[in-house]
Amino acid sequence: MASAPSKLYADDVSLLVVLLDTNPFFWSSFSFPFSKFLSHVLTFLNSILVLNQFNQVVVIATGCNSCDYIYDSSMATSPSIESGSMPALCSDLLQKLEEFVTRDEHLGKQDSLGPTTSSLLSGSLSMALCYIQRVFRSGPLHPQPRILCLQASSDGPEQYVAIMNAIFSAQRSMVPIDSCYIGSNNSAFLQQASYITGGVYQKPQQLDGLFQYLLTVFATDLHSRTFLQLPKSVGVDFRASCFCHKKTIDMGSICSVCLSIFCKHHKKCSTCGSVFGQAHSDVASVSNLKRKTPET
């Protein structure tokens, strides 16, 4: 499938929306501590703001039970409010992040479903895209937006449809989604996101040098990407999984009514209830449609 169409950029002013994964279930058991990770990210955000005086940075935290805006450089308070040795960016961000994590944990306690290991990437992607649409509406002189996902936890298959919707909307608005994936295996969702929208996917090999990866790959603005060599996408898996066994298949059968994927021939579709080979009647109504999502 073709990747995103290229757009001509006149200058290098950029708006970077960073989606920061704060999943405590992942960070509590990971070898690289969250505090070190944060220090790399904060230095990176400062560098973005230093590269061009009109650059803007927005940070959205992706939690386990909620997502929220943490920082917006266009609404930052004046630099005179600096606490000691930390610049205003860091103190603002850290304070809001602290509040977010406590709120998120509190929401988790109310939920009776038990611990979940995936964070709500679809929520923060949707919020980022709404913010970017607002920037597009603000007039002809606006910074070029892009999204950077700093994702650590693995993909939640229940978010597949929502993430794909967000990816297609980003492709239509020509907003690249870059991904820096820190977890163990590769994330199929983020690989597809970066391929379809024309962004960069990278899984850093040495996390001690995370700032180097961020600065050399993800700090590049869209105008400069036309003449820089960035990591190419290899091995993006576009195969689907069957709805019955959740295994990845090469060839399958698709229900013509609801597009569910099956690996073997069935007499009846388990998602929409249509009987194959007959005109479908009103009995097999849409109320039977369950939101089954394939695991990729």
Added chain:
Amino acid sequence: MNNGDGKRVNGEAEEDDDEDEGNGGGLDAWERAYADERSWEALQEDESGLLRPIDTNTLYHAQYRRRIRSLSSLATTARIQKGLIRYLCIVVDLSKAAAEMDFRPSRMVVVAKHVEAFIREFFDQNPLSQLGLVTIKDGVAHCLTDLGGSPESHVKALMGKLECSGESSLQNALDLVHGYLNQIPSYGHREVLVLYSALSTCDPGDIMETIQKCKKSKIRCSVIGLSAEIFICKHLCQETGGSYSVALDEVHFKELLLEHAPPPPAIAEFAIANLIKMGFPQRAAESSIAICSCHKEAKVGGGYTCPRCKARVCELPTECRICGLTLISSPHLARSYHHLFPIVPFDEVSPSLLNDPHNRLPRSCFGCQQSLLNPGNKPSLRVACPKCKQHFCLDCDIYIHESLHNCPGCESFRHSKSAIASEE
């Protein structure tokens, strides 16, 4: 003050007329506002005769909400399914009526321009569907392109031959389309979209018979007229279950045309449910060399390998030329999922809640953080999602329902998701 405003508008308009006559060609932006954009039409009088500009933002949003409400009322009451695998034939009228200049520069050029945009939008929203082009010229219908899934070939063929002459014949077009659409598999939904510029039709036989033939073959015919309402088009659409509309101007024509891009509600008996065999090819390694089956030449890297016959194809979605297997990737299927799982329209927050001083309403839109307060700290018009109860601004409402198809509020709260799951 109102008299002053009125006088100023009139005064400036008069001055501009003089300026325009002097300038001729090169108009400045402020002059264009009067010559081309007719900014005086954007004013309106309220009940006491005071002039005020039309608030285009809320007008646009009100139009959008009326449209959404009419669509959702149909969908929820009748539980209508959608025809996702569509075989659509577009019939372009190139009779001498298409050379009329009421649409600038001529009807034919305007139609071609918007049909190109429509073709791209169609394949964007319906990746598994196929499109064919038919033209009517000199009373005869010609097939411009066969039913196929590649937007580029259709656009190239359309832009290549744009000449109009002769009479228009609706029956010949319908006969031709009927012949093509009879050959498609039974699970596909058959549709015809006629873009009719003429005011009459010259037919060799009984068009009513042809209409009945189309109705029996379950072909859904829709017409967009560019001149005036014609009885035979209306009859055709009523009989086959399509929609008939007449465009008032170019902008309206574009709107009407793009309304046909998302899948129409499917009438249940029209298509037989079937399991279609499809392949999900993997992308070949960057350094592999293979002979590509579409261009018949050796290519390095890129491309996809058909899982059944191992032939190389260049792009997806396509049909393997060697073994005939439909080849797609999972994102293509995912593009249609939002038609199956639509999000609920948001409700307007009632003005009584807005004006109640005791209510602590959110100060900013949940999606884009835009302030929802009017100057003077009064809460402005906003909408709320019925499931997660978050407030959104009007622009986010339009973006979410037309492009994103995800509610940021519902996606950002896990326990709201579990509540929805337990209801099902």
